[in-house]
Every structure is written in C-alpha cells, then in structure tokens.
Amino acid sequence: EAQLVDSGGGLVQPGGSLTLSCTASEFTFTNYWMTWVRQAPGKGLEWVATIKPDGSDKSYVDSVKGRFSISRDNAKNSLYLEMNSLRVEDTAVYYCMSQFSSTSHYCGQGALVTVSS
Amino acid sequence: DIQMTQSPSAMSASVGDRVTITCRASQGLNNYLVWFQQKPGKVPKRLIYASSTLQGGVPSRFSGSGSETEFTLTINSLQPEDFATYYCLQHNSFPLTFGGGTKVEIK
Numbered sequence: 001e002a003q004l005v006d007s008g009g010g011l012v013q014p015g016g017s018l019t020l021s022c023t024a025s026e027f028t029f030t031n032y033w034m035t036w037v038r039q040a041p042g043k044g045l046e047w048v049a050t051i052k053p054d055g056s057d058k059s060y061v062d063s064v065k066g067r068f069s070i071s072r073d074n075a076k077n078s079l080y081l082e083m084n085s086l087r088v089e090d091t092a093v094y095y096c097m098s099q100f101s102s103t104s105h106y107c108g109q110g111a112l113v114t115v116s117s
Numbered sequence: 118d119i120q121m122t123q124s125p126s127a128m129s130a131s132v133g134d135r136v137t138i139t140c141r142a143s144q145g146l147n148n149y150l151v152w153f154q155q156k157p158g159k160v161p162k163r164l165i166y167a168s169s170t171l172q173g174g175v176p177s178r179f180s181g182s183g184s185e186t187e188f189t190l191t192i193n194s195l196q197p198e199d200f201a202t203y204y205c206l207q208h209n210s211f212p213l214t215f216g217g218g219t220k221v222e223i224k
Binding site for chain 1: 166212214215217218
C-alpha cells in the first residue's frame with residue numbers, strides 16, 4: 001500500500017532545531033512535488049513549504065523563510081524539513097503531502113513538534 | 118498572495134441535508150483548487166482536486182464545482198460520517214493558501 005511516514009517530531013526549546021523526515025513507499029516519489037503542511041493546536045491547516053521533484057525549486061511561507069529548509073533525497077524516497085531558530089508559534093503537527101494535482105494523493109500521519117521552555 | 122475566504126466557518130446540519138461550502142479566491146485559480154476533509158485527531162483527506170474531480174474512493178454524494186474565483190463543495194444527503202471540518206486549498210501560485218475551514222456539526 002502506498003504511504004508516507006512522518007518522523008522526527010519532539011519537544012524542543014525556543015531557539016532550538018529539529019529535522020523532520022518523511023519516507024515514501026509503494027509510489028514513484030521522484031515524480032511528485034512534495035509539501036509540508038502544519039496545523040497548530042486547535043487551528044486550521046497552514047502551508048509551510050514545497051519542493052519540486054528534482055529538488056531544484058523550493059518555496060516557503062514567509063513566517064519560516066530563513067529558518068526552515070525543505071529538501072529531498074530521491075534515492076532514499078525521503079523528504080526532509082530542517083527547522084532552526086524554532087519559536088513557540090511553530091508548535092504544530094506537521095504533515096508531509098504529495099502533489100495536490102495528481103490522481104493519487106498521499107499524506108503522512110503527522111509529526112508533533114512542540115516548542116516550549 | 119491569493120487570499121481564500123471560506124464560508125461559513127461553522128454550520129449545523131441534519132443527516133440527509135444538502136450542505137454547501139464556498140471558497141472565494143482573491144485571484145483566478147485556473148481550477149487549482151482542492152477540498153480536504155478532516156475529522157478530529159485524524160489526517161486531512163483529499164476529497165476533490167482540480168476543483169471538481171472526485172478523489173477515488175470518495176462517495177459520489179460529494180461534489181465540487183466552480184471556476185476562477187468562486188468554488189463550492191456540495192454534500193448531498195449528509196451522512197453521520199460526514200461530520201467533520203472541511204478546508205479548501207489553492208495551489209495555483211505560491212504561497213499556497215488554505216481557507217479558514219468549515220466545521221460541519223450535527224444539528
């Protein structure tokens with residue numbers, strides 16, 4: 001069964017760093033744009049970042065520019081989100097998602113990131 | 118940036134009702150509009166893509182329509198399992214933007 005598995009969440013102090021991973025299986029990961037979406041507790045969905053299939057193009061929401069970096073390793077069918085200078089307001093469940101326009105769409109189970117002292 | 122205005126933010130409905138949720142975009146989207154359903158504590162599930170294409174496996178009581186700047190998600194004959202929060206997403210241009218969500222509750 002095709003799926004995405006998120007990992008790497010945890011508790012981190014403000015100003016700290018964390019890297020999330022998302023591993024794909026049973027679909028051609030290398031063909032898909034990939035996206036990170038987050039959801040703060042009790043809030044709606046927020047787009048965070050997107051990366052092109054070959055990794056050559058990346059886009060970010062303004063609030064994370066300069067602090068977060070999206071990357072991928074197509075040989076490992078993996079997507080990453082490196083998060084630095086974390087703030088309390090970055091506390092959320094982070095979901096990796098596959099290309100929105102494709103016939104098939106996949107979403108990871110979510111990784112909880114808690115930024116607190 | 119494209120702003121997505123979703124309405125209503127919440128609604129009460131009964132089983133069997135027809136429900137309509139609207140998203141208005143501040144610019145044309147070329148049909149790059151997706152609808153998600155999310156139940157409490159669960160992962161968002163894509164229902165509709167390309168504004169009107171039903172995701173495989175999604176019941177046919179769900180439908181999407183609209184174009185350019187106004188889009189609608191319709192649920193015909195609401196079922197108990199449809200009580201959830203629904204979000205639209207535009208992916209026509211960066212930054213991608215979600216609507217604020219519509220919580221459909223039991224009347």
